Amino acid sequence: xxxxxxxxxxxxxxxxxxxxxxxxxxxxxxxxxxxxxxxxxxxxxxxxxxxxxxxxxxxxxxxxxxxxxxxxxxxxxxxxxxxxxxxxxxxxxxxxxxxxxxxxxxxxxxxxxxxxxxxxxxxxxxxxxxxxxxxxxxxxxxxxxxxxxxxxxxxxxxxxxxxxxxxxxxxxxxxxxxxxxxxxxxxxxxxxxxxxxxxxxxxxxxxxxxxxxxxxxxxxxxxxxxxxxxxxxxxxxxxxxxxxxxxxxxxxxxxxxxxxxxxxxxxxxxxxxxxxxxxxxxxxxxxxxxxxxxxxxxxxxxxxxxxxxxxxxxxx
Numbered sequence: 322x323x324x325x326x327x328x329x330x331x332x333x334x335x336x337x338x339x340x341x342x343x344x345x346x347x348x349x350x351x352x353x354x355x356x357x358x359x360x361x362x363x364x365x366x367x368x369x370x371x372x373x374x375x376x377x378x379x380x381x382x383x384x385x386x387x388x389x390x391x392x393x394x395x396x397x398x399x400x401x402x403x404x405x406x407x408x409x410x411x412x413x414x415x416x417x418x419x420x421x422x423x424x425x426x427x428x429x430x431x432x433x434x435x436x437x438x439x440x441x442x443x444x445x446x447x448x449x450x451x452x453x454x455x456x457x458x459x460x461x462x463x464x465x466x467x468x469x470x471x472x473x474x475x476x477x478x479x480x481x482x483x484x485x486x487x488x489x490x491x492x493x494x495x496x497x498x499x500x501x502x503x504x505x506x507x508x509x510x511x512x513x514x515x516x517x518x519x520x521x522x523x524x525x526x527x528x529x530x531x532x533x534x535x536x537x538x539x540x541x542x543x544x545x546x547x548x549x550x551x552x553x554x555x556x557x558x559x560x561x562x563x564x565x566x567x568x569x570x571x572x573x574x575x576x577x578x579x580x581x582x583x584x585x586x587x588x589x590x591x592x593x594x595x596x597x598x599x600x601x602x603x604x605x606x607x608x609x610x611x612x613x614x615x616x617x618x619x620x621x622x623x624x625x626x627x628x629x630x631x632x633x634x635x636x637x
Contacts, residue, residue: 325439326439327435327439327440327441328406328411328412328413328414328438328439328440328441329413329414329441329443329444329517330413330414330415330416330431330440330441330442330443331413331414331415331416331443331444331445331446331516331517332416332418332424332427332428332431332442332444332445332446332470333345333415333416333417333418333446333448334418334422334424334445334446334447334448334467334470334471335420335447335448335449335450335467336420336421336449336450336453336460336464336467336581337420337421337581337582337599337619338420338450338453338581338582338597338599338600339420339448339449339450339453339477340448340450340475340477340478340508340509341417341418341420341448342362342417343477343508343509344446344448344475344509344511344516345360345362345415345417347509347510347511347513347516348415348513348516348517351512351513352513356412356413357409357410357411357412357413358411358412358413358414358415359405359409359411359413359414359415360414360415360416360417361398361401361402361405361414361415361416361417362416362417363398363416363417363418363419363422398427398430399430399433399434402414402416402430402431402434402440403434403437403438406434406438406440407438413517414440420581420582420619421463421553421619422463422467423462423463423466423467424445424466424467424470425466425470428442428445428470443517443518444472444473444516444517444518444519445470445471445472445473446471446472446473446474446475446516446519447467447468447470447471447473447474447475447501448475448477448509449468449474449475449476449477449494450477450478450599450600451476451477451478451479451481451482451486451487451490451505452478452481452482452600453600454476454490454493454494455490465497468494468497468498468501469497469498470498471498471501472501472502472519473501473502473504473515473516473519474494474498474501474502474503474504475504475506475509475511476490476491476494476503476504476505476506477506477507477508477509478507479505479506479507480507481602487505491503491505502519552621552622553619553620553621554619554620554621554622554623554625555617555618555619556618556625556628556629557615557616557617557618558614558615558616558618558628558629558632558633559613559614559615559616560588560613560614560632560633560636561613561614562588562614562636562637563588563589563590563614563636563637564587564588564589564614564632564635564636565589565590565635565636565637566589566590566591566594568634568635569587569589569596569632569635570603572631572632572635573598573603575631576598576601576628577620577623578600578601579620579621579622579623580598580618580619580620580623580628581599581600581619581620581621582598582599582617582618582619582620583596583598583603583616583617583618584596584597584598584616584617584618585614585615585616585617586608586610586612586614586615586616587614587616588613588614592607593607593608593609593610593611594606594607594608595607595608595610596616616632
């Protein structure tokens with residue numbers, strides 16, 4: 322009996338708001354009509370925001386919520402990935418991790434599933450926010466681990482920094498991960514084939530270690546990452562009533578730097594909008610979303626009640 326070809330798995334990682342979902346949407350937009358693709362998306366929280374943003378594509382999308390893939394949901398990730406491989410038999414699997422995920426446990430989990438199913442880690446793509454990269458030390462070891470694990474590292478949002486700042490950022494990224502292919506991008510504009518095979522090698526040869534050598538990474542920034550212990554908090558706001566756009570703009574303008582991310586859908590007096598807030602930069606886009614307002618917020622050492630109260634005051 323012939324041994325089946327392993328299903329390639331591609332891992333997309335990067336900190337909160339770096340552009341992972343944007344990159345995933347580009348992969349899906351360039352998907353060949355005859356390709357069977359499965360997507361697993363992790364949410365640091367309970368609302369399925371990214372699943373909604375990925376709707377409209379032909380691929381099977383499965384969400385894991387309420388925690389970090391490599392920590393609280395590692396067992397659920399193992400089970401979900403095995404179910405997807407068994408029930409859907411995709412030709413390719415893409416996993417988007419939460420922004421506070423350390424890739425080490427996740428890559429090990431992929432190996433575990435690979436012992437029972439024909440599966441191979443084909444590429445790890447790390448998206449780095451160029452504007453936030455200079456303050457990387459404040460985010461802890463998992464941030465550096467994400468960069469170290471990448472076969473391809475995309476320095477995204479280079480339009481938001483001075484041109485002369487790109488070269489020093491590349492030098493620092495090369496020091497963290499000398500073996501990665503580095504690319505400066507805006508809105509994660511990169512060809513799909515480069516994402517799927519950044520080193521031009523196809524799948525790793527049989528018997529080759531699939532997990533990057535991460536043994537030296539943790540010493541760069543301290544102890545292992547665990548979301549709760551690091552002070553990351555996630556909380557959620559939902560409202561059946563429309564929200565006033567001007568009030569929301571004032572809310573966003575007054576957020577502290579510790580609020581890394583606000584993402585979701587808002588019903589306003591002018592119609593439904595998708596909100597994508599990252600590090601004091603809000604972005605609004607029209608959307609066909611028809612449900613209640615739903616916002617997922619992720620920050621560091623924040624008290625949710627204060628922000629939920631200010632959002633509630635925007636009703637009406």
